[in-house]
Amino acid sequence: MKVTYFPGCTLKNKAKQLDIYGHKCAKALGVELEEIEKWQCCGGAFTTSSDEIATKLSSVRALKEAESKNQPLVSLCSACHNVLKQTNHAIQTNETFRARVNNYMADGEYNGGAKVMHYLELLRDVIGYDAVKEKVVNALNGKKVACYYGCLLLRPSKVMQMDDPENPQIMENLVRALGGEPILFPYKNECCGAYVSFENKDYTAVKSGKICNNATLNGADIILTACPLCKYNLEKCGSDIPVVYFTELLAEAFGIKE
Amino acid sequence: MEKNLNNAREEIIRRSGVNPSKCMKCGKCSGTCPAYDEMEYHPHQFVYMVETGDIEPLLKSQSIYRCLSCFACVDRCPRGVEPAKIVEAVRLEVIRQQGANHLKAEGVAENLDEEIPQQAIVTAFRKYTK
Numbered sequence: 001m002k003v004t005y006f007p008g009c010t011l012k013n014k015a016k017q018l019d020i021y022g023h024k025c026a027k028a029l030g031v032e033l034e035e036i037e038k039w040q041c042c043g044g045a046f047t048t049s050s051d052e053i054a055t056k057l058s059s060v061r062a063l064k065e066a067e068s069k070n071q072p073l074v075s076l077c078s079a080c081h082n083v084l085k086q087t088n089h090a091i092q093t094n095e096t097f098r099a100r101v102n103n104y105m106a107d108g109e110y111n112g113g114a115k116v117m118h119y120l121e122l123l124r125d126v127i128g129y130d131a132v133k134e135k136v137v138n139a140l141n142g143k144k145v146a147c148y149y150g151c152l153l154l155r156p157s158k159v160m161q162m163d164d165p166e167n168p169q170i171m172e173n174l175v176r177a178l179g180g181e182p183i184l185f186p187y188k189n190e191c192c193g194a195y196v197s198f199e200n201k202d203y204t205a206v207k208s209g210k211i212c213n214n215a216t217l218n219g220a221d222i223i224l225t226a227c228p229l230c231k232y233n234l235e236k237c238g239s240d241i242p243v244v245y246f247t248e249l250l251a252e253a254f255g256i257k258e
Numbered sequence: 259m260e261k262n263l264n265n266a267r268e269e270i271i272r273r274s275g276v277n278p279s280k281c282m283k284c285g286k287c288s289g290t291c292p293a294y295d296e297m298e299y300h301p302h303q304f305v306y307m308v309e310t311g312d313i314e315p316l317l318k319s320q321s322i323y324r325c326l327s328c329f330a331c332v333d334r335c336p337r338g339v340e341p342a343k344i345v346e347a348v349r350l351e352v353i354r355q356q357g358a359n360h361l362k363a364e365g366v367a368e369n370l371d372e373e374i375p376q377q378a379i380v381t382a383f384r385k386y387t388k
Contacts, residue, residue: 009377044381047384154333155332195326197378228375
């Protein structure tokens with residue numbers, strides 16, 4: 001099967017492992033990620049203000065392309081996924097926003113027909129964890145994994161609808177399918193400090209430090225994430241627990257990690 | 259001046275889509291806020307101060323740059339008030355003024371290091387700069 005794929009700026013640069021292993025693991029599972037030819041940066045954050053139109057058009061164009069191919073729009077980066085899903089939701093539910101967006105769309109309107117999916121949702125809902133399990137050649141042998149969601153995968157939960165926002169299990173169940181052991185991790189949906197690290201690293205080090213300590217305290221060998229910014233903040237906070245993209249762990253279990 | 263601030267209140271309410279009078283002052287938003295310690299005004303105060311028109315202190319406060327947009331307050335508010343949207347609308351009220359960008363392009367280089375993801379840069383600019 002083929003899906004439309006939106007990589008985003010960071011996956012072509014600082015988070016190449018997320019992108020490369022995402023492609024390789026999808027291929028192993030019989031899915032081709034068809035990258036949008038002329039994708040544009042999502043902007044990193046969805047501005048909640050209803051009068052911001054132009055900053056959301058790059059997402060609308062990506063959504064429109066997926067709709068025209070009748071494929072789900074899949075992304076790996078938590079931020080891209082969040083922006084795409086929130087933009088799609090705004091198009092579907094806010095008539096004024098939709099009309100104002102379509103004033104810019106010279107080559108045809110977009111009215112919210114695309115389905116936005118995170119790669120994790122693709123694994124759980126389309127491919128299925130049983131099929132994932134069948135591809136495992138190098139089981140994780142009880143590796144203790146702290147599944148870290150942060151904010152962007154889960155909230156606002158009314159829109160994201162990925163999982164229970166207070167006790168998600170989508171990554172835990174993936175880790176189980178790979179033979180690992182997800183640990184109890186109360187800080188899994190706490191914020192790492194996000195983009196504030198750009199100007200104030202002391203502030204984000206406190207936020208990320210609490211998360212890493214909580215993972216360590218509960219016996220984790222690694223922290224698993226889908227977000228390049230979370231990874232950066234968690235790695236910069238002074239803790240030495242390894243932070244790994246979920247596609248890297250998947251590739252390791254599939255025996256295709258280089 | 260008073261008239262301008264009254265306009266600001268209406269703009270903030272319109273832009274955010276938030277109805278601050280729905281708030282029942284339970285404080286859950288501030289209780290769950292990861293940025294609480296860094297904020298001069300906390301999420302519940304943003305809602306209350308916009309409701310009562312006490313806008314000027316918010317416009318002048320660094321609190322608008324301390325919100326992490328994590329949406330914990332939005333998800334956990336029992337009344338669906340969505341305080342983070344109010345904080346964003348107040349921030350836009352400031353940075354949409356001419357010359358009021360919080361981040362300037364000239365200052366980017368000094369904040370970069372070898373590992374910083376592009377995501378951090380574009381998101382900070384989307385949040386802090388118009």
